Amino acid sequence: METNGSISNSHESQPSDASDSTNKEKPTEKVVFINHAEIAWQETRKEWVGDQSQKPRRAPREPIMSWTTTYEDLLLTTQPFQEPIPLAEMVDFLVDIWLEEGLYD
Template sequence: METNGSISNSHDIQPSDASDIASREKPTEKVVFINHAELAWQERRREWVGDQSQKSRRAPREPIMSWTTTYEDLLLTTEPFQEPIPLAEMVDFLVDIWLEEGLYD
């Protein structure tokens, strides 16, 4: 059986087809990478932390607990505080007590 060299295979690319493919492969606009994971992370962080620029700068307020409050005063009462104690104030109070009792170095 003879093969004819002029028979073209359906997978062969003709010269006119090659220029069409090349023009389709080269986009005329530059593709910009968008990191969707980072954008989602930034949005979640903004929800969690809040927009710092929108928060008003409040003057420091007086502590809720008296300076004379003792650890026993807190443990012996069943009455709730008149207003919530900020975490930073409670941590400072406990650290001071633990330092006095030698429990915190």
């Protein structure tokens, strides 16, 4: 009889061991995704543009072209501008002209 009792006890302990092993297989910590490609891209971008936090901020400049400048004024002169016109300023100028002429929706 004692043998049967010990066998039954060993069977009872086995299911608890099995449940312990399933608990050990499940990770209790969340796996954090690390985007290595994005990190490499940010580092490469920093090399290209430099650290923007270290660069002093420039005060906004006055426009080089007068607000009264027309498209014809630009085309009729052969003289260079006194200083280079920033791309953003030229794009704004051309978009305004094209809107007036109905060329840009």
